[in-house]
Amino acid sequence: MSGSIWMPPGSRPDTLPAIPRQRTKPSWAQPDPLDELAERLDDFIAAAVHPDEIAALLESDGLSDDQIRERYGVKNSFALAEELYERVERRYPEPDGPVHDPWQVGLLGCLLRGVVFALPGLGYVLGAPLLAGPRDDFGLPAGTVPLLAGALVGWTWNQGLAHRAYSWLGLGDRGAARRSLLLGAPAGALLGALVALIVAGTAAKVDMAAVAFAAGQACYLGAATALLVMGRERALLAVLSPMAAGAVVALIHSVPDAARLTLLLGSLTGVAVLGLREVAPPKGRGELRDQPQSTRSRDTTMGPRLSASLPYALFGLATGVLVLYAALGDILTGEQRSAVAAPAAVALTLSMGPAEWLLYRFRSGSLAGLRSSSTPRAFWRATVNTVLKCLSGYLLALLVLSLATSALWPHAPGIAGVRLAGLLLLGVVLWTGLLLQSFGAVLSAAAICSAAALAQTLALVTHSGSPHWIGLIVHGTAALAQATLVCAQLGRVTAHR
Structure with a gap:
C-alpha cells in the first residue's frame, strides 16, 4: 500500500480525481x-496638508453623507477625510515638470x-465749469449730491452685474455673460439717472446740468462695466484718452465750454x-442656436442665482460710501472749495x-505654501x-x-x-x-x-466730531475686524485651492 495512490471511495482507476471547488473567503478576509x-x-x-482638502475632493466627486x-x-x-488622512503617510513629491500656477x-x-478705473475721474475736471453755481442745502458744491447719488447706485448695480457676468464666464457660457450685460447695463444706467433726478428734485431749484451729467455718468458706468468684464481694457483706455488729455490741459489752461462738452x-x-458692440449677439446666426444642448439647458436650470450677486452689490455700495467720505472729508471741513479736487479718491482708485x-x-504664494508645508500650522505661518x-x-x-x-493736484x-x-x-x-x-x-466683508459706512454716516449727520477723526476711528475698527477674519480664513486650506 505504500506505493499505491489513494483514491476516493467509488472512484475508478481510469478516472482523474475531482477538482476541489474554490472556497469563498471569509468575511474577515474581504478588502477594506x-x-x-x-x-x-x-x-x-x-x-494634503489638512483633512479639509480631502473632504473637498470627496464632495466634488459627488459622495453624499x-x-x-x-x-x-x-x-x-x-470624518472620512480624517480617517484617510491618518491612514496615508505624508509625502510631497516634486512634480515632473514646471508647477502650474493659475495666479x-x-x-x-x-x-x-x-489707470482705466481712475481716468473717468478726469471727466469731473472737464465738467466742473458746467456745474458752477451756489452751494446746496448741505453746504456742498453745486450738483454734488445728485452726482454722488447716481454714482453710488451705479457702483452698487454694476458690482452685482459684474459678478453675475463673471459667474457665467466661469461656467464657460460667454453668450449668457453677454446677455446679462446687454440687459443689465442699460437697466442700471436708467436706474442711476432716475435716482439722480429724484435727488435733484428734492432741492429748492432743480439743477438740470447736474442731472444730465449724472445721466451720462450712469451710461458710462454701465458700458465700461461691460467692456471690463469682457476684457477690453485697452479699447476703453483708447477711447478715454482724448478726454483725459483735455482734462490735463484744463488743469493748466482755460478750455472753452464747447470743447469741454465735446x-x-x-x-x-x-x-x-x-x-x-461687445455684448450684442453676433450677426448672421443665432447665438443660442450655436450653443450645445447642455449649455442651453444650463441657462435656465443651472445658472448662477441672482441672490449670489447681492453681497457683491452690497460690498460695492459700502466701499463706495467709504471712498466718497474720504474724498469729501476736506470739503466737509471747509479746507477744500471744490468737489473736483479729490486726491484721496484718485489715489485709492x-x-x-x-x-x-x-x-x-x-x-x-499660498499655493507655494501648500506645496512646501507639511502641517496645518506651518502652512498658516x-x-x-x-x-x-x-x-x-x-x-x-x-x-x-x-x-x-496731493502734491500734483492744484489747490488740493x-x-x-x-x-x-x-x-x-x-x-x-x-x-x-x-x-x-x-x-x-x-x-x-x-x-x-x-456697518462702517452706516456708522460714519450717522456720525457725520449728528456732527459727532471731525470728519477726519471719524474716518480714522471707523476705518481702524473695520480694518481690525476684517484682519481678524482674514487670519481665521488663512488656516482653511480649502480656501487657497
Whole structure:
C-alpha cells in the first residue's frame, strides 16, 4: 500500500480525481473599502496638508453623507477625510515638470486696469465749469449730491452685474455673460439717472446740468462695466484718452465750454458704442442656436442665482460710501472749495491696479505654501507671512500715490497726520475686503463695510466730531475686524485651492 495512490471511495482507476471547488473567503478576509479608497486617492491624500482638502475632493466627486455612511461606516465626508488622512503617510513629491500656477499675471495689465478705473475721474475736471453755481442745502458744491447719488447706485448695480457676468464666464457660457450685460447695463444706467433726478428734485431749484451729467455718468458706468468684464481694457483706455488729455490741459489752461462738452460727449458715445458692440449677439446666426444642448439647458436650470450677486452689490455700495467720505472729508471741513479736487479718491482708485496684482501674488504664494508645508500650522505661518508682505506692498503703493496726487493736484490740501492715517486704514479695509471675497467670505466683508459706512454716516449727520477723526476711528475698527477674519480664513486650506 505504500506505493499505491489513494483514491476516493467509488472512484475508478481510469478516472482523474475531482477538482476541489474554490472556497469563498471569509468575511474577515474581504478588502477594506477604506483601504481601497485610500489606495485610489493615495497621491492626493499624501500631499494634503489638512483633512479639509480631502473632504473637498470627496464632495466634488459627488459622495453624499448617506453614501459615505453606507459604504465606509463613518458619519460624513469630514470624518472620512480624517480617517484617510491618518491612514496615508505624508509625502510631497516634486512634480515632473514646471508647477502650474493659475495666479501668475502680469503687473502691467493690472496697472492698466487701475489707470482705466481712475481716468473717468478726469471727466469731473472737464465738467466742473458746467456745474458752477451756489452751494446746496448741505453746504456742498453745486450738483454734488445728485452726482454722488447716481454714482453710488451705479457702483452698487454694476458690482452685482459684474459678478453675475463673471459667474457665467466661469461656467464657460460667454453668450449668457453677454446677455446679462446687454440687459443689465442699460437697466442700471436708467436706474442711476432716475435716482439722480429724484435727488435733484428734492432741492429748492432743480439743477438740470447736474442731472444730465449724472445721466451720462450712469451710461458710462454701465458700458465700461461691460467692456471690463469682457476684457477690453485697452479699447476703453483708447477711447478715454482724448478726454483725459483735455482734462490735463484744463488743469493748466482755460478750455472753452464747447470743447469741454465735446470731449465729454465724444468719450461717452465712444464707450457706449464699444460696449454695445461687445455684448450684442453676433450677426448672421443665432447665438443660442450655436450653443450645445447642455449649455442651453444650463441657462435656465443651472445658472448662477441672482441672490449670489447681492453681497457683491452690497460690498460695492459700502466701499463706495467709504471712498466718497474720504474724498469729501476736506470739503466737509471747509479746507477744500471744490468737489473736483479729490486726491484721496484718485489715489485709492489708482491703487486698485497694484491691489489686484498683489491679490494674485498672495494666491500664488499660498499655493507655494501648500506645496512646501507639511502641517496645518506651518502652512498658516507661511500664509500669514505672505499676506503681511502683500498688504505692506499695497500700503506702500497707496502712500506713494496719495503723496503724489496731493502734491500734483492744484489747490488740493496736503495729506498728512490723521488724514493720511485714515486713508491708509481705508486701504487696509479695501484690500482685506477683496481678499475675503477671494476666499468666498464676501458676506462677512459686505457686513463689516456696511456697518462702517452706516456708522460714519450717522456720525457725520449728528456732527459727532471731525470728519477726519471719524474716518480714522471707523476705518481702524473695520480694518481690525476684517484682519481678524482674514487670519481665521488663512488656516482653511480649502480656501487657497
